[in-house]
Amino acid sequence: MTFLTLLLQTPAAGGGFLQFLFPVAIGLVLYFFMIRPQQRKTAEAKSFRESLVKGTRVVTIGGLHGLLVEVGPETVLLEVERGQRLRFDRNAVARVAGNPAAEGATPTPNA
Missing domain, CATH: 1.20.5 (Single alpha-helices involved in coiled-coils or other helix-helix interfaces)
Structure with missing residues (x-):
């Protein structure tokens, strides 16, 4: 108890x-x-x-490099090699590519 x-x-x-x-x-x-x-x-x-503005070099989320030829409210037109143009959703653009003058240069090892 x-x-x-x-x-x-x-x-x-x-x-x-x-x-x-x-x-x-x-x-x-x-x-x-x-x-x-x-x-x-x-x-x-x-x-x-x-x-995003026309004339910018960009990289898509899939890794495709190109030049923005047309920028719409929902899509962008990307010009790739030899005048080929591809339409992408605006959300598919991942980043701006490097300097166009330096594209032919060899990349630095730390980049």
């Missing part, structure tokens, strides 16, 4: 404040290390695609 009375008199472990603080801290860490950087990266990609 004494064991039962001791068990009933023991206070619950942990405080209510600490139980609330831990999930909030985990949420803040997830936000600042995962969600916020991804939002920033998405915004940068959107502004890059909106800034």
Whole structure:
């Protein structure tokens, strides 16, 4: 009987404040290390695609290099070797290619 009375008199472990603080801290860490950087990266990609202009040398997500001949609201027309023109979705443009004058130069080992 004494064991039962001791068990009933023991206070619950942990405080209510600490139980609330831990999930909030985990949420803040997830936000600042995962969600916020991804939002920033998405915004940068959107502004890059909106800034595409005719005459820019670009590389698509598939690795195709070419010159932008026409830029529409949803598509771009890319001119590749020997006047071949291919139409791509605007989201398929990954990045701007290097300097057109330096395309024939040998690449540096660290690049």
